[in-house]
Amino acid sequence: MEAYFDNAATTAVFPEVRELMMKLMGEDYGNPSSLHGKGVQAEKYIKEATAIISAQLKCKERELVFTSGGTESNNLAIIGAALAHRRQGKHIISTTIEHASVLATLEFLKKEGFEITLIDVDSDGILKLDELKAALREDTILVSTMYVNNEIGSIQPIQEISRIIKAHNPECLYHVDAVQAFGKLTFSPKKLGVDLMSISGHKIHGPKGSGALYVREKVLLRPIIYGGGQQNNMRSGTENVPGIAGMGLAAKLIYTGIDEKMEYVKSLRDALVGKLTGIEGVYSNTKEAPHIASISFTGVRSEVMLHALEDKGIYVSAGSACSSNKPHVSSVLKSIGLEADRLESTLRFSFCETNTMEEVDYAVEVINELLPMLRRYVRH
């Protein structure tokens, strides 16, 4: 049996999306900037994707910029906002549990003379709001937080954060990395009071290399890629038509019956967490998001458990996939105050609507078998 529980890393592309993309690569392969019919046709696909996503986010079509994925969206939002508003100030606030594409971008800006404040989270993985209040300054131009945390699934109170920021200074921009929230929760950046929001295609059964940034009307950004002036000069380069169309269709499909889907996904997650935490020395660090379970198997290093599960056809993640090619201890888990024995032994199981209860039962059975064996051998 195979059980893929790594859907927060990436997902299988929907068959309908694959089909559409094949067509866009083989037949309707035009460049949207071309004046002839093939170009017009390609442009239509982009318009369609734009319509779907803007309807979902309840935003205007011209408020979307398509990018190569979550990382680029975060880069464009943060670098773009920082460069456009550096005359108003050079102070940026974020949190300690952000994705590397936010933290590394902030690190870059720090070297360019910006001042960065990272706010801590509480044991629930929620940003400490009074610390945020205290950190906001006259010259704070941007606050960036994630929506759903990729390792433990904590959900930030976006609306509340926005209110705090805007009460302090209506001009200060708020960026939200919603990569793990899009396709799971239903939300609108406008209603949440968000100025910039990053989403990604491959986390919702769309293709890798697709993503978008919501840029609220009248928010000034400096582009980070220059060239032919596509997408209103915000992101030059021939549009990735198959990727954009694929992401659009994936969004449409994933949000059809989303409430039932997430209820189902949550039931799978809860079943797994419930059954596993019944085992001695197994703890859950799982938070609100329906699709993410974070579980510590004390006494077994996470990498060893991961490979042992892999051998049985069960695919999970140790830390977050994007950073597990360098052995490190997760800063998110550290931030919520986990002790060393749990830090080193935590795995992430992340679900999607095609997972089944049989897969969950199989995983529980396998883990019950493996744990006693693996616990015998401890690295000193």
Add this chain to the structure above:
Amino acid sequence: MDYKMFLIKYAEIGTKGKNRYVFEEAMCKRMRARLKPHGSFEVTRAYGRIYVEAFSEYDMDDVLEALGTIFGIVGICPVKVVEKLEFDEIARALVEYVDNEYPNKNFSFKMNCRRNNKAFLKGSMEMNADLGAVLLDAFPELSVDVHKPDIFVNVEIRDVVYIYSKIIPGPGGLPVGTNGKGMVLLSGGIDSPVAAYMIAKRGVELEAIYFNAPPYTSERAKQKVIDLAKLVARYSGPIKLNIVNFTDVQLAIYDNCPHDELTIIMKRVFYRMAQELALKDECQCIITGESIGQVSSQTTQSLMVIDLAADKLPVMRPCIGLDKQEIIDISQKIGTFETSILPYEDCCTTFVAKHPVTRPKLEAILESEAKLEGKLEELYASAMDNIEVVYCR
């Protein structure tokens, strides 16, 4: 500038007496194989020399890289060929050659002509004088120094005329396959690929063995070793890599032996397995990357105790007297360093005791190993029966 020909210089082969042609042919064979993907080339032995002649377009960097991996070659000289045996033609070609090769003409040179073709009427001495004058006329910044020139300009008059002056250093050593075969223990670290390279450099063909320990080691660790074997194979020729699933044996040792002796006992089993496979595949030695004092299992006492596990074959340890930095320098030169430092655990690092023994006593180790009796044999045999073989080229 395009060269139609390369003159290959080699050193030690010349001293091998009657076997000389065996060495030369082994080297030519490797050269043909390595050059094949880069164009149409002919490798010939003539006048006690080896020539590579190009019959198609080629990329100079690719060819130099390919030839730079062939043991036995000490130098590669790109040669300009002049078809017509006429002085004016030779002089014109020489001027063009020097102009192209040396943008900065502030150097001293010495002409070094050899006239093997007596049909050409000017003698070597006369040619030296005349061609030297031609160069000095063309480039007044040049100077002649017959004792310590910066550059020797070689002109050889045979059926055609060869002009060359640059010698690009090759790796040296002896052609692979002229000195038997060895079984190298590859771990995925920095040292073992260097050891493999050093022994292959002396003409020894390679086979390799890797001890895999899933789930304690990952698929990526295994792939890393395959990648390293492929990098070494550029020099040594194809390597048969034997991947042994060592987990059960390792756990048996863990369960039955003192933990501070784990590494020593494990390595003794490595040696036994390597020796068994080496004898089966007709290797004459075992090769490891050990260097005295680098880690606890490489103290002289530890090495002695481990070494005694291989009772039928010698263990070659070419890195034995090298410092870590010296080993790193070689690994960077041969291009294995970047792969070696990828952070995947191998089975040597998975179960390391906090304070492993550094002065093991053979009697104590034998005593500990006795505890494995009746428990290890089956696991050992099963590991040896289920070896995964990957051919790395």
